[in-house]
Amino acid sequence: MTYRKGQRIEVFQRSEDESWEEYMNEYIGCHGIVVDPDTSVNDPDALIEVSLDGKGTHRLPQDCLRQLAP
Numbered sequence: 001m002t003y004r005k006g007q008r009i010e011v012f013q014r015s016e017d018e019s020w021e022e023y024m025n026e027y028i029g030c031h032g033i034v035v036d037p038d039t040s041v042n043d044p045d046a047l048i049e050v051s052l053d054g055k056g057t058h059r060l061p062q063d064c065l066r067q068l069a070p
Helices: 022-027
Strands: 010-011 033-037 048-052 057-058 065-067
Touching: 010 048, 022 057
Parallel strands: none
Antiparallel strands: 010 033, 010 065, 033 048, 048 057
């Protein structure tokens, strides 16, 4: 899936990506919005920047995210 800026997302699972850190487990279940989907690269394996409600902005792997209904 290609994410777009402003899209609502949920961190719904732990990522299999090597960039996933143990502390990121606390983000599972959090909702937020896509801030920088890195569309210039448009690589589905690239990290994207998301702003998580009450948790700040983070670069996360895409396999831990899913789109929420608008």
